[in-house]
Amino acid sequence: MYRTLIKDLYMEVRMFKLRAIVAALLSIVLICLLLIRLFQLQIIEHAHFDTLSDNNRVRLMSTEPNRGLIYDRHGMVMAENQPTFSLDITPEEVTDLDQTLTELGKLISIQERDIKQFKKALKRHKRFEGISLRSNLTEEEVAVLAINRYRFPGVDFKTQLTRYYPMGSSAVHAIGYVGRIDEDELQRVDSSQYSGSSHIGKVGLERYYEQALHGRLGYKKVEVNVQGRVLRVLEENPPSPGQDLILSIDAGLQATAEYAMGDNSGALVAIEPNTGEVLALVSMPVYDPNPFVHGISRKAYQKLQKSGERPQFNRALSGQYPPGSIMKPFIGLGGLVGGQVGAVEEMFCEGYYLLPNEERKYRDWKRTGHFETDIKKALAESCDVYFYELAYRMGIDRIFGFLDRFGFGKKTGIDTTSERTGLLPSRDWKKREKNTIWYPGETLITGIGQGYMLATPLQMASATATLAMRGERRKPHLLRAVRDNKSGETLTNPIVELPKIKLNSKWHWSRIISGMKAVVHSTHGTARAIGYDLTYKMAGKTGTAQVYGIAQDEEYDEEKLAKKLRDHALFSAFAPIKNPKIAVAIIVENGGSGGSVAAPIAKQVINHYLHKNYGKNIR
Amino acid sequence: MARTYANDFEPQESGGLKILQAIHLDPPLVLALMLLTACGLGILYSAGNQNIDLIIRQSTRLILAFGVMVMMAQIPPQNFKLWAPWIFLFGIILLALVLVLGDIGKGAQRWLDFGFVRFQPSEMMKLAGPMMIAWFFADKPLPPGFKNLIIAIILVIIPTMLIARQPDLGTSLLIAASGFFVIYFAGIKWKLLAGFGVLMAALTPVLWHFMHDYQRRRVLTFLNPENDPLGAGYHIIQSKIAIGSGGLYGKGWLNGTQSHLDFLPERSTDFIFAVFSEEFGFLGVMLLLALYFFIVIRGLMIASKAQDSFGRLLAGSLSLTFLVYLFVNVGMVSGLLPVVGVPLPLVSYGGTSMVTIMAGFGMLMSINSHRRLLRK
Numbered sequence: 001m002y003r004t005l006i007k008d009l010y011m012e013v014r015m016f017k018l019r020a021i022v023a024a025l026l027s028i029v030l031i032c033l034l035l036i037r038l039f040q041l042q043i044i045e046h047a048h049f050d051t052l053s054d055n056n057r058v059r060l061m062s063t064e065p066n067r068g069l070i071y072d073r074h075g076m077v078m079a080e081n082q083p084t085f086s087l088d089i090t091p092e093e094v095t096d097l098d099q100t101l102t103e104l105g106k107l108i109s110i111q112e113r114d115i116k117q118f119k120k121a122l123k124r125h126k127r128f129e130g131i132s133l134r135s136n137l138t139e140e141e142v143a144v145l146a147i148n149r150y151r152f153p154g155v156d157f158k159t160q161l162t163r164y165y166p167m168g169s170s171a172v173h174a175i176g177y178v179g180r181i182d183e184d185e186l187q188r189v190d191s192s193q194y195s196g197s198s199h200i201g202k203v204g205l206e207r208y209y210e211q212a213l214h215g216r217l218g219y220k221k222v223e224v225n226v227q228g229r230v231l232r233v234l235e236e237n238p239p240s241p242g243q244d245l246i247l248s249i250d251a252g253l254q255a256t257a258e259y260a261m262g263d264n265s266g267a268l269v270a271i272e273p274n275t276g277e278v279l280a281l282v283s284m285p286v287y288d289p290n291p292f293v294h295g296i297s298r299k300a301y302q303k304l305q306k307s308g309e310r311p312q313f314n315r316a317l318s319g320q321y322p323p324g325s326i327m328k329p330f331i332g333l334g335g336l337v338g339g340q341v342g343a344v345e346e347m348f349c350e351g352y353y354l355l356p357n358e359e360r361k362y363r364d365w366k367r368t369g370h371f372e373t374d375i376k377k378a379l380a381e382s383c384d385v386y387f388y389e390l391a392y393r394m395g396i397d398r399i400f401g402f403l404d405r406f407g408f409g410k411k412t413g414i415d416t417t418s419e420r421t422g423l424l425p426s427r428d429w430k431k432r433e434k435n436t437i438w439y440p441g442e443t444l445i446t447g448i449g450q451g452y453m454l455a456t457p458l459q460m461a462s463a464t465a466t467l468a469m470r471g472e473r474r475k476p477h478l479l480r481a482v483r484d485n486k487s488g489e490t491l492t493n494p495i496v497e498l499p500k501i502k503l504n505s506k507w508h509w510s511r512i513i514s515g516m517k518a519v520v521h522s523t524h525g526t527a528r529a530i531g532y533d534l535t536y537k538m539a540g541k542t543g544t545a546q547v548y549g550i551a552q553d554e555e556y557d558e559e560k561l562a563k564k565l566r567d568h569a570l571f572s573a574f575a576p577i578k579n580p581k582i583a584v585a586i587i588v589e590n591g592g593s594g595g596s597v598a599a600p601i602a603k604q605v606i607n608h609y610l611h612k613n614y615g616k617n618i619r
Numbered sequence: 620m621a622r623t624y625a626n627d628f629e630p631q632e633s634g635g636l637k638i639l640q641a642i643h644l645d646p647p648l649v650l651a652l653m654l655l656t657a658c659g660l661g662i663l664y665s666a667g668n669q670n671i672d673l674i675i676r677q678s679t680r681l682i683l684a685f686g687v688m689v690m691m692a693q694i695p696p697q698n699f700k701l702w703a704p705w706i707f708l709f710g711i712i713l714l715a716l717v718l719v720l721g722d723i724g725k726g727a728q729r730w731l732d733f734g735f736v737r738f739q740p741s742e743m744m745k746l747a748g749p750m751m752i753a754w755f756f757a758d759k760p761l762p763p764g765f766k767n768l769i770i771a772i773i774l775v776i777i778p779t780m781l782i783a784r785q786p787d788l789g790t791s792l793l794i795a796a797s798g799f800f801v802i803y804f805a806g807i808k809w810k811l812l813a814g815f816g817v818l819m820a821a822l823t824p825v826l827w828h829f830m831h832d833y834q835r836r837r838v839l840t841f842l843n844p845e846n847d848p849l850g851a852g853y854h855i856i857q858s859k860i861a862i863g864s865g866g867l868y869g870k871g872w873l874n875g876t877q878s879h880l881d882f883l884p885e886r887s888t889d890f891i892f893a894v895f896s897e898e899f900g901f902l903g904v905m906l907l908l909a910l911y912f913f914i915v916i917r918g919l920m921i922a923s924k925a926q927d928s929f930g931r932l933l934a935g936s937l938s939l940t941f942l943v944y945l946f947v948n949v950g951m952v953s954g955l956l957p958v959v960g961v962p963l964p965l966v967s968y969g970g971t972s973m974v975t976i977m978a979g980f981g982m983l984m985s986i987n988s989h990r991r992l993l994r995k
Contacts, residue, residue: 009928012761015806016931020923023803023939027915030946031908037953041863042901049863056860057876226881 058234059224062195065215066161066485068242070175070205072251073277073480078175079206081161085137087145088130091122093154100152101133107148108141110134113295117180130156132198136294163199163206163293169286171254173314174247174278174416174478176204177289193217202292205245205478208416212482215242244483246490248277253609257282260604264597266568266588267315269461270605273580275495276465276474278414279609281458283319287311317419320454321587324545325382325594326572327403327449329467329512331390332375334402336508340393343511346372349385355392355440362388362444365544379515380525382542384448391447396438399446400426405501406463407473408455414476422459425452450546460585464572466501467516468539468580470509473498513539517577520599527571527599536576536610536618540602542594543570545587566590571598575606576619582609643692643988645921651914652688652965652980656681658907659891659966665873666886666894666968673887673968680970684977691981695989699982700929703747703754710747713740714781741782741790742975746982748778748794749940752801753932761928762806771802786831789947789959796943800936804922838957854890857882859954862896869900887968889960892952908945911964915942918980921987930986937979944976 041049070079087104094100101118104110114134121131137145142157149155163178178199185200193214194200200214201207218239222230257268257280268282285307291300304311313319335341351369353362364370364384370377378386391399403409409424423429425446427438445451455463458476466473475496483490503509516539518524520531526542545568569591574583584602591597610618636646660674660681667673717740752771759767775798782791803812827835840852861877870876875897877883886894896904918938925931944964950956952963962969964976 012806012928013931015762016804016935017923019804019806020919020935023800023935024916024919027912027919027939027942030942031912034908034946034949034953034955035905037950037955038862038896038901038904041859041953042865042896042904043867045863046866049860050866052860053864053877056857056882057880223876223880231880 057223057225059222059230061220061222061230063218063220063239064160064197065217065239066241067163067178067199068209068213068215068244068483068485070213070245070247072171072247072249072254073279074250074252075246076251077166078171078247078249078251079163079165082164083159084135084162085142086135086158086160087133087137088156088158089118089133090130090154090156091125095153100155104133104145104152104155107144108134108137111297113298117295130158132158135160135198136162160198165289167251167255168290169288170251170258171249171281172204172286172289173283173316174204174249174281175289176206176208176417177202177292178206179292180295199293203417205247205416209245209479213242213245215485216240241485244485245479246481246483247478248272248275248279248480249281249478250279250609252612253605254280254282256280256608257601257605258284258286260601261588264588264591265309265315266586266591267319267457268584268586268601268605269316269457270582270584270609271461271465271476273465273468273574273583274472274474276462276476277480278458278476278478279582280605281316281478283313283315283317285309285311314418315587315589316457317414317416318456319587320420320422320456321568321570322451322453322545323449323455323460324543324568324570325384325449326460326464326541326543326570326585327447327453327455328379328382328387329516329541330403330406330463331387331394331399331447332379332515333467333503333508333512334399335390335394336375336511337402337503338394338398340398341375341390343507344374346374347378347386347389349373349383351385353385353388353444355444358441360441362441375511376515376518377524379512379541380518380522382519382526387447388444391443392440394443394447396425396427396443396446399443400424406466407498408453408459408463412458412462412476414458415479419458420456422456423452423454449543457585457587460570460572460587461583464574464585465580465583467509467513468574468583470506470513471501471503473500513577516541516573520573526595529595530599530603534575534603534607535616537578538573538575538603538606539577540571540573540599542599543572544568544592544594545570547590566592569594569597571595571602573599573602573606575610578619581614582606640988642689643984644689645917645984645987648914648917648921648980648984651910651917652977655910655914655965658895658910659963661872662891662895662898662966663887663968665875665898666878666891668879669873677968680973683970684974687974688977688981688984691978692984692988694985696925696927696930696933696982696986697989699750699933699985700754700757703750706743706747707751707754710740710744711778711781714744714778716740718781718784739971741785741787741794742971744778744782744794745790745797745940745975746937746979748775749797749801749933749936752798752805753929753936756801756805756932757927757929762808763802768802768807768811771798771805775799775802783829786834787960788830788834789961792959793940793943793947793961797936797940800939801932804932804935805928837959840958854884854958855954857884858890858893858952861890861893862953865897865900865904867901869896869898869903872898874898889948889962889967890952891967892949892963895966896953908949911942911945915939918983921983925986926990934983934986937983941976941979 067081069077072078091097101115118131118133125131179202180198181194181200186194201210206213216239219237220233221235223232223234224230253270261268261282261284264284266284268280269278270280271278287304336343349364349370351364351367369385370381370383373383373386403424409422411419411421430436430438442451446453462476475498477493479493481490481492517537519542520527520538520540522528525531527540547565547567569588570586571594572585574580584605586598586601588597639646639649660677663677664674752774755771755774756763775795779791779795782794840855857877861875861883864877875894877897878886878894883890883893895907915938918934918941922931922934922938925934941964944961947956947959947961948963951958951961962972965973
């Protein structure tokens with residue numbers, strides 16, 4: 001036993017040493033395994049993990065640029081940014097969100113809509129970023145919250161600049177408004193530029209010039225800890241503010257025009273003929289855009305929608321009206337140019353017109369007729385029979401071709417939203433849309449601006465400006481200049497010249513304009529009532545468009561009451577005749593006669609503009 | 620037989636080293652341990668966000684642990700051999716007691732509270748386990764016969780199962796490993812060893828069956844941490860980011876962003892290696908692992924020079940177990956192994972395991988220095 005043990009001991013030591021060496025080798029293998037793994041992580045995949053580590057700690061925070069301001073042509077502020085308080089909640093720091101919301105609701109007014117919007121934002125928010133619950137807190141609300149703030153961890157105020165329209169409803173249809181961004185809009189814009197913004201231009205110039213007004217987003221690179229708390233700013237790139245817009249709108253003229261329109265529904269567009277600058281763009285009734293910035297309450301919105309006048313409808317650009325007699329100067333010009341009528345040729349008006357082989361009488365507005373009538377008298381007294389005959393002689397194709405050159409039936413391309421095309425009918429159009437042939441009778445009523453023809457007030461004003469300029473056309477626009485807030489430079493928006501309407505004789509222009517002058521300044525002119533005390537010479541044309549029984553904007557037909565059946569009153573004018581400074585088109589819905597309702601408004605507007613800018617002695 | 624003790628086995632050296640040898644310490648091992656714990660304090664200073672209190676507490680524990688090591692080194696190995704069965708028995712009783720009390724309480728129960736001191740019997744078992752197996756083999760002819768092998772395996776399984784029931788999978792695996800290492804050094808046949816390995820692999824599904832839900836989740840998370848990046852997978856993802864972003868040179872001491880911005884959880888304790896890797900990079904990691912490797916090899920050298928079977932087996936097992944600690948912890952932190960709660964030995968914040976490990980090194984030194992002078 002003892003001997004075997006001794007032998008075993010010797011064997012045992014040898015065996016142990018072998019096993020210890022194997023164990024040492026195993027250690028080397030295990031350590032190498034670890035080193036390989038660490039080599040893989042630290043050397044091979046280092047770049048990947050380095051990025052992940054930076055993603056962990058570095059966060060980009062966006063800073064909203066200040067939105068550009070909007071001024072009128074004389075530097076009056078039409079849209080500005082005002083500091084307002086909003087209430088932000090950081091959900092990660094709140095223990096019981098629902099309870100916090102209820103408790104806050106006891107202190108300040110929180111609508112169901114606010115909570116809905118908040119919960120929506122909650123779903124797509126970044127950790128430790130505040131979500132806005134209420135905006136535009138009143139001073140009392142701020143005070144109440146400040147006192148109770150200790151009760152609400154994670155609830156914070158944020159000061160931000162919010163759009164404010166100091167002129168309220170004035171020029172709202174040109175400027176439009178901003179509102180909270182919705183999902184669709186985020187799809188439409190470069191959403192990376194809007195991560196710090198809550199608002200976006202919804203309609204009007206605010207929308208059309210969104211990119212310029214918005215500016216470029218700034219960002220801050222910050223280091224955050226795991227809770228998302230900012231520890232330090234690593235890098236900062238300040239936002240570049242949006243550009244200021246200087247409009248061609250004359251705020252004083254705009255207000256005058258809105259006042260002159262009174263309680264009527266309708267539209268007025270005033271254009272500077274030699275530049276195409278829109279001086280006033282009125283659609284009545286107006287509405288206050290300011291509630292839309294913070295989100296208008298459902299009740300207020302419904303009230304706005306339900307009022308029969310539909311204030312949000314932009315009549316100046318989207319309203320498509322039968323232009324009526326104010327088309328007569330253009331038809332007349334077409335007839336002179338084409339030789340269908342001579343400059344002094346007289347036609348006999350007996351109060352109605354008969355097409356060959358037709359029983360139907362096309363009546364003049366004046367039952368007794370105008371007797372011998374040349375182009376000048378036909379315009380001054382707005383003789384329908386003269387233009388029935390002229391239209392008959394010209395034919396629809398010629399009429400279409402000539403009016404097309406003035407931009408009827410096409411968008412003018414004005415720099416704001418919601419412009420519509422109007423309608424300039426033609427044989428092709430009728431074939432396409434109604435699938436019937438064109439009837440001669442339809443040519444006659446087109447000759448007096450009725451029938452299928454529709455035009456927007458902007459188109460009427462723009463065409464009148466072209467008349468004033470004797471064929472020189474300018475694209476109407478609202479933006480006069482842009483001021484870059486970074487460089488301080490002001491860039492003028494160039495005038496866009498459209499192809500000039502060249503006639504075979506410039507005397508045709510004079511003939512038509514003299515007719516329009518007679519409308520205002522002759523003893524039988526339809527607008528003679530406004531002409532007697534003018535210090536300058538004005539060319540105008542009255543129009544009275546039938547509402548009843550005529551194809552027109554369907555939306556109107558439904559709500560017609562007795563007043564709604566009355567004719568639209570129209571008036572287009574420019575002045576002074578020799579050196580035109582302003583061209584105006586006006587429509588007063590259901591106003592009755594153009595001469596007695598629309599023309600006085602034009603007079604007020606043109607008087608205001610000329611006297612203010614060119615003195616009382618302008619000729 | 621007269622027994623005299625001396626430490627003239629090693630070549631005599633001068634100065635401080637002489638003093639170390641006089642108190643039965645092994646200078647290279649002591650130096651390596653001190654270097655390692657110093658590194659540990661340095662990295663803990665960073666991981667704990669430069670909290671001096673943390674360093675003071677850890678230093679206190681270190682001093683205590685070194686004290687225990689010196690104490691253990693004074694005890695001749697024969698005494699360990701004498702006490703081994705009793706300590707083991709005592710440990711088993713305490714483990715059973717923990718389980719019983721744990722059933723009364725709720726959840727995982729690892730501690731015994733004696734009022735004045737809280738005690739973790741599984742820690743004691745880390746030493747008592749291998750001591751017991753070594754004692755069992757000490758006076759038997761080696762390599763062991765089949766019967767003895769079976770008895771040894773049962774001796775390994777008893778504490779392993781008791782601790783696994785607590786449940787503390789990490790510690791139970793470590794204890795199983797330390798017992799297994801004794802059997803390995805005792806001379807289990809290579810063929811049997813291979814067969815044993817195959818058996819363990821085959822038993823893995825069975826092990827799965829016995830696992831708790833949270834343990835299964837850990838394994839699943841280990842297999843695919845990106846499955847649950849904010850939940851269970853978060854630890855391991857953040858840890859890998861910390862290690863990987865360290866690169867070759869590291870971000871520098873106190874400059875680890877993953878750790879200092881709180882992205883890395885458990886960074887003072889189980890995940891401290893990730894902090895080290897982030898701040899010192901692959902170069903630092905190589906040096907640290909070299910230090911650990913040196914300690915293990917030194918332990919194995921001591922084991923192979925030990926005079927009797929008990930010393931050899933115990934020293935060998937303790938050294939390899941130390942390596943397993945390291946491997947499991949670094950493997951877990953770097954995503955090579957599932958997350959089991961094993962600290963980085965001598966570096967992670969926390970006292971209990973540190974004292975146990977240093978006590979083990981004390982035994983190692985005792986085995987090294989208490990030698991019988993054999994007559995030629």
